[in-house]
Amino acid sequence: MRISLKNLYFEFFMIGLQLLGGGYVIVPLMKKNLIEKKNWITESELTDFYALSQTIPGVIAINISAFTGYKLRGKSGALTAIIGTITTPIIFILLIATVMEYLLKISFTQSIFWGVSIAVIILIYLSIKEMWQNSLVDIPSWIIFILTFALSFFVKLSPVCIIIISITLGILICLAKARLSK
Secondary structure, eight states: OOOOHHHHHHHHHHHHHHOOSSHHHHHHHHIIIIIIISOOSOHHHHHHHHHHHHHSSSOHHHHHHHHHHHHHHHHHHHHHHHHHHHHHHHHHHHHHHHHHHHHHTOHHHHHHHHHHHHHHHHHHHHHHHHHHHHHOOSHHHHHHHHHHHHHHHTSOOOHHHHHHHHHHHHHHHHHHHHHHHO
């Protein structure tokens, strides 16, 4: 099934419309829209796109959109997905920036920001739950999880170092599994 660029743009525009709070929020939105409703990608692919997006510079939501668009339609799909995702935030940023000073003085606006921050916490929780279910699937993944948790929580090692260690361990485990299967 070949997805039109128009449909791809519209779907990512709708995701961008719902995107509050950053990249963590995009995982449940994409799961609902692209996996459950459209069946365009799999949960495993979404988990992979999310993991890759964490390891490269840039906005997580944009990176995930680019990977998904590329998977669906190549370079033009990646560009279309990115543009679709950022259209709504750009419009809102321009509108809000013009009246921001006035808005911040209104107690109703402060209540909205408070409510949105609570909703973002819930969406981050849902993203963690998704990643947990799709990532910790065997003993090696649990070992990497426990090691990286210990390095970040107890040793306070830099996230960059933890990512490099995790990638290295993942490669070594894959190589070991490949050798054992021969």
